[in-house]
Amino acid sequence: MDVAESATPEGGSMPTDLTDERVDHRFKGLPPDAEGLTVGELAAQRRSLFTGGFTTPVLALSAESVEHNLRALEEYAERHGLAFAPHGKTSMAPVLFRRQIEHGAWGITAAVPHQVRVYRAHGVDRIFLANEVVDPVALRWLSAELDAHPDFHLVCYADSVRGVELMDEALRAAGARRPLDVVVELGAGDGARTGARTEAECAAVADAIAATGTLRLVGVAGYEAEVPGADAESVRAWLRRLTGLAVAFDKDGRFDPSVGEIVVSAGGSAWFDAVADVFAEIPALSLPVLRLLRSGAYVSHDDGQYREKTPFNRIPQEGALQPAFRLWSQVVSRPSAGQAFTNAGKRDAAYDLHLPEAQVVRSARTGEVRPADGVTVTALSDQHAWLRTGDGADVEVGDWVGMGLSHPCTSFDKWQLIPLVEADGTVVDYVRTFF
Numbered sequence: 001m002d003v004a005e006s007a008t009p010e011g012g013s014m015p016t017d018l019t020d021e022r023v024d025h026r027f028k029g030l031p032p033d034a035e036g037l038t039v040g041e042l043a044a045q046r047r048s049l050f051t052g053g054f055t056t057p058v059l060a061l062s063a064e065s066v067e068h069n070l071r072a073l074e075e076y077a078e079r080h081g082l083a084f085a086p087h088g089k090t091s092m093a094p095v096l097f098r099r100q101i102e103h104g105a106w107g108i109t110a111a112v113p114h115q116v117r118v119y120r121a122h123g124v125d126r127i128f129l130a131n132e133v134v135d136p137v138a139l140r141w142l143s144a145e146l147d148a149h150p151d152f153h154l155v156c157y158a159d160s161v162r163g164v165e166l167m168d169e170a171l172r173a174a175g176a177r178r179p180l181d182v183v184v185e186l187g188a189g190d191g192a193r194t195g196a197r198t199e200a201e202c203a204a205v206a207d208a209i210a211a212t213g214t215l216r217l218v219g220v221a222g223y224e225a226e227v228p229g230a231d232a233e234s235v236r237a238w239l240r241r242l243t244g245l246a247v248a249f250d251k252d253g254r255f256d257p258s259v260g261e262i263v264v265s266a267g268g269s270a271w272f273d274a275v276a277d278v279f280a281e282i283p284a285l286s287l288p289v290l291r292l293l294r295s296g297a298y299v300s301h302d303d304g305q306y307r308e309k310t311p312f313n314r315i316p317q318e319g320a321l322q323p324a325f326r327l328w329s330q331v332v333s334r335p336s337a338g339q340a341f342t343n344a345g346k347r348d349a350a351y352d353l354h355l356p357e358a359q360v361v362r363s364a365r366t367g368e369v370r371p372a373d374g375v376t377v378t379a380l381s382d383q384h385a386w387l388r389t390g391d392g393a394d395v396e397v398g399d400w401v402g403m404g405l406s407h408p409c410t411s412f413d414k415w416q417l418i419p420l421v422e423a424d425g426t427v428v429d430y431v432r433t434f435f
Contacts, residue, residue: 029058057344065324087296094122113138129156136170171214219263273311304406354406364398
């Protein structure tokens, strides 16, 4: 796949070399004196995050940790015979998509059609759209994109007969020449999110797909983290229902040989060990099986939600992930011995699952970096972090506080251009996001 450019439906090409984008006021935290430089020119200067003119707050990604995490999931997927389509909604960062594909990803997962448009603009040729699409405008665009680009491969969900009717109606109205590949989504149980709740309902959806000329059934999929009260036993039980559905569909002759392979897909960032175990049990079917994992949070990992939930906690012999985010903000007020405030808040840090975690302090006087002993983030305002400072907490106005974040999906989306920083503070690249 050439990620340098991607043909558009009109037959032109769209450059995607983000290094040519100009640095300006849109990108918070970047050096004011970099105004007018291209991203590539700024990266080539290899500035220090701490002394190179960056302003606070500024979010950084560890270059070493990102590379470690990319390799960790690549190796895990290879060991377990899994294809991998990491969920791109996590970062919406084409430079990371490219690196994920270089590290063996089959393609990239999307949640909504707009994300597919971003992926296509940046050269992604294989996309798994983990949602049912019933918007006729979006379906018309998808149809045109598929018809114009024979190498473009898209798979999306269907979870209702009515949804199939709407998809078929929109695609016929668009004059679609290529069928849209769909997987039937099995819901994770009563009270869970989307997906047909029973095998009988799934079969009805499959029958509705077969009755169209615009859709083609290629497999089954779902999301195991939505199992109510998810634990190892209940998740594996649901995954066996999912794989059993694929087996039953194949036995009933529902997969046309022209599809080439049967897609069976699941796997967020909390249960990919269970997915690997159950997918390994899938028997030989009439066609090869694409066992497709979709974990997305791994690329940055975190210091909260996924630090607690990563399967590598259960299977340490298989590897580990490293948190890559660090939000640097500056102490702007120290009104009492027990309290301090920095200049990063809800506009800068994820806070939907956990508050940021104060980890290190960089002295404004000496540049020394020390552990943030006795410093706790207790609340966030729009533009301030509230810090409780215990006995012996060594922070003063002007110091930089480095914080770990929880939940990558709501960390990336607050920053349009994120420095990629080596351990010594050297900024070696920038990650552009498109939310």
